[in-house]
Amino acid sequence: MQKIWGKRVLLPDGWAQDTEININQMGQIDSIVTDTSPSGLEFDTLLPAPMNLHSHCFQRAMTGLSETSTHQSNDFWSWREFMYKFLNAISPENFEAICAFAQMEMLEAGYGGLTEFHYVHNDLAGNRYNDRSEMxxxxxxxxxxxxxxxxxxxxxxxxxxxxxxxxxSGQDRFGLNFEEYYNLVDQLNSSTKNFSDVKVGVAAHSLRAVKAESLIELEKQFAGYPIHIHVAEQVKEVQEIEQNWGRTPIEWLIENTNLNHDWCLIHCTQMSDMEATELAKSGAVIALCPITEANLGDGIFNGKTWLEAGGRFGIGTDSNVSISLFGELKMLEYSQRLKQKSRLAMKTGIDLSIGRELFDWILEGGAMSSGRKCGLIKESYWADILALDLTSMHYSHLKDDEKLNYIIFSESRNVINSVFSAGRHVVNNGQHCRRKDIESAYKKALKQISKIL
Ligand SMILES: [Zn+2]
Incomplete structure (x- = not known):
């Protein structure tokens, strides 16, 4: 049994003092004892480590490159062109090295788990691998x-x-027909059955990349799985769907699928207030990726209407142009303030600080849409725990919830001491335990990619 202890710990019913958390061999929380003397590893502040709800790990290696262009005007679609070109330089070995590096940075940023939206299935020429699950x-x-x-x-x-x-070209690395896809999910279910905290869900890339009947079949064949889809990210995408399918993407999903809490709709940055109100009733979660959405010029989500309608959300790092848990929350709240011309724009209650509310939202949304038993420091949950060092003078006069405000809006240092994912102590003193090896493989991959690009 592993023991960790925190001077202050965020439990489901609020902050507790001097709390011991016992973690079993599987990596689940076995028991919690409050108001007890220090034992095991001691920390200042412990929080549940949130789930990163949306990512394409390989795009981490595009950072820097994708900010240069020979186009006169640049937008999401010109960025996408570069992404396709970039994919033509990524071997399976390099893909794995980039994924490990991005995941390491996610852990160092405070995420406890990752929901990876993985669409690169085929080889560099667009042909199927003998083993369809290679990538x-x-x-x-x-x-x-x-x-x-x-x-x-x-x-x-x-x-x-x-x-x-x-x-x-580029897209041909993604293509699978429905039967091949079904078999891939089946194969992944078998190959991961001995991994205690690897879970398989399903996804359709977007309404523009799949047949309507395939999406309906996907929902039917994989009932109960987390099911994710990119939706209403760009104006052009919404117009295309409306012209061809007679409905906006969100209207079409509401009318033709059984949206519920298993569904996660990614972005929704081009959603009307009326759509937001209707969509929230379904229980579906929205995955917001504020830094990427700003980087790609996607637009600003209508957060006020979504929250007023009772909608839930989580956050994701998407293109991984900058992997920062607290940076995502800052971008989210500031973009909403600019849109609404108000302050504390995503605040719904009067009891909690905005920092605490944002953190609670992403814990809940991340857990719901990943199918992972996480988001709470509670018996039987995975021990996904974030340990912070908030002992500097800046925190001395702040209440516990206010400390989260400071971290999100004002902190310039790294206050992340440790991160546990299912009890694995992967980040210690702010650094990943395998940083040296992961970094060295990543450097090698970058070198090989730069020769091809
Ligand atoms: Zn995405």
Whole structure:
């Protein structure tokens, strides 16, 4: 039994003092004792470590490169062109090295688990690997190395555009037909059955990349799985769906699928207030990726309407252009303030600080949409725990909830001491336990990629 102790610990019913957490061999929380003297590893502040709800790990290695362009005007679609070109330089070995590096940075940023939206299935020429799970296995291998808890979402991607156009260069690494996809999920379920905290979910890339009947079949065949999809990210995407399918993407999903809490809709940055109100009734969660959405010029989510309608959300690092848990929360709240011309824009109650409310939202949304038993420091939950050092003078006069405000809006130092993912103590003194090896493989991958690009 592993013991960790915190001077202050965020439990489901609020802050507790001098609290011991006992973690069993499996990595689950076995028992919690409050108001007790220090024992085991001692920390200042312990919080549940949130789930990163949406990511494409390989895009971590595009950072810097994708900010240069020969186009006159640049937008999401020109960024996407570069991403396709970039993929033509990524071997399975390099893909795995990049994934491990991104996952390591996620842990160092305070995330306890990752929901990876994984759509790179085929080889560099766009042909199927003999083992269809080759690239999925690379994500799993990386998670074994980084120690991050994983929900893997293999993604269905059938065609190049809304009209059913063929996959173009770059996209051909994504394509699988429904039968191949079904078999891939089946294979991944078998290969991960002995991994206690690797979970398999399902995903469709977007309405523009799959057939309507395939999406309906996906929901039917994999009932009860987490099911994710990119939705209403870009104006052009919404217009295309509306012109071809007679409904906006969100309207179409509401009318044609059984949206519920298993569904996670990613982005929704182009959603009307009316759609937000209707969508919230379904129980579906929205995955917001504020830093990437700003980087790609996606637009700003209508947070006020979503929260007023009772909607839930989590956050993801998406393109991994900057992997920062507290940075995502700052970007989210500030973009909402700019949109609404108000302060404390995502605040719904009067009891808690905005920092605490944002943190609670992402814990709940992340747990719901990943299918991972996390988000609470509670018996039988995975010990996904974030240990912070808040002993500097800046925190001395603040109440516990106010400390979260300071971390999100004002902290410039790294206050993350440790991160545990299912009890694995993967980050200690702010650094990942395998940083040297993971970094060295990543450097090698970058060198090889730069020769090809
Ligand atoms: Zn995405």
């Amino acid at each position: 999925s296995q690379r994500v799993i291998n990386a998670s074994c190395l980084s120690g991050i808890g994983l929900t893997l979402l293999p993604v269905l991607y059938e065609h190049g555009g809304i009209s059913g156009s063929p996959l173009i």
